[in-house]
Amino acid sequence: MRHSTDARSLPFGTTGPPSGPLSRALPFAAHVLRGQAQVTFLPSAAAGGIFCVALFAAGWEYGLYGLAGTAVGTGTAWLLGAAHDRVSTGLEGFNACLTALCFAVFLGAGHLSTAALALAGCVVVTVVTAAAVNLLAVWDLPSLTLPYCLLASAMTIAAPGFERVWHHGDALAALTRAATGPTSLEPADLARAFFADFAQIFFMPQWYVGAVLLVGLFVASRRAGVVACLGSAVGIGSAWALGAPAAQIADGSMGYNSVLVALALCGVFLPVRGATLAYALVGAATATAVSSAMSALLAPSGGHTFTWPFVLTTLAFLAAAKSFARLRTTAPAPSVETAPEPVAPPAV
Secondary structure (H helix, E strand, C coil): CCCCCCHHHCCCCCCCCCCCHHHHHHHHHHHHHHHHHHHHCCCCHHHHHHHHHHHHHHCHHHHHHHHHHHHHHHHHHHHCCCCHHHHHCCCCCHHHHHHHHHHHHHHCCCCHHHHHHHHHHHHHHHHHHHHHHHHHHHHCCCCCCHHHHHHHHHHHHHHHHCCCCCCCCCCCCCCCCCCCCCCCCCHHHHHHHHHHHHHHHHCCCCHHHHHHHHHHHHHHCHHHHHHHHHHHHHHHHHHHHHCCCHHHHHCCCCCHHHHHHHHHHHHHCCCCCHHHHHHHHHHHHHHHHHHHHHHHHHHHHCCCCCCHHHHHHHHHHHHHHCCCCCCCCCCCCCCCCCCCCCCCCCCC
16 A cells, blocks of 8 residues: 655655655664564564563663664564565564573673674574474464574573683583472562563563563553463462462562463464463463473473473464364464563573
8 A cells, every 4th residue: 555645644844755774774673673572472563662661671781682682683584585574573583582682691691702692693593483484384383482492492501511601600400309498479479470470571580570561561452461461360370279489489480481371372373262261271371380391301401491381382282272163263363473481690
């Protein structure tokens, strides 16, 4: 559709549509912001802008890594000739956003080596994304954050073997142990856990970061905001019912994957209806148990759960949904895919 260039529709003092570098920079900036929002399945530049504010509130370095990573991933995909609709809706940016943040958190944001590796990682994850999209398309399944998980796991396992990369002393590998500590939750723990579930999607532990992110969700879609809140509540409830330590629940470690699973299974890849909401919440509870399993599996090698529980649970539930008539839809799925693991940065 062609837009009118009638002078009455133009800002005061202009005589035509923008041209030159600015006309190319503004659309690219919108693509980058949508890439940040796509971490939670939202092709919304407004939500991406709010997410950016949340990351800068956690620390200027994290805001910068997240924004730069999304830009590098989006730009790489564009230069390589990726489909325009994937670039414009942010689908080529969210894995790079999470990759850059992961490197900043685990390797230390203040090191030049971290910045260089994050830059390279965002380029590589764009290639891995294309491979995952093409392979999973055979089964009509989305790639989600599988590319990011593959690269992040490889990085955390390999990094301690390189002195110019690893700046934290001992490696992260550790034997798993039985859960210890009190399991009762105080009202303050519940409130913190609810908001931290959203913050931990971007690796941030601060509850107020999660509150800003939740505002972004509601700005983009009230439906998504409500479903995300239900996913967080189910994640918290499931973790408490299973006897997870209160400290792990309160810091968001047990609930962020549940938020992502709920969003994916109700309104993104499956239609919004009562049956899919119930299905999504069962998936959210399942992701809580899978989180503990993945942590036990990966810890001895120095790896982390990241969003593996989200990816594995969502792919399994989407594959199964093809057999359930009440869950299927003939409408085309929205042009979204996606999200990471919560962890505190290694002690410096």
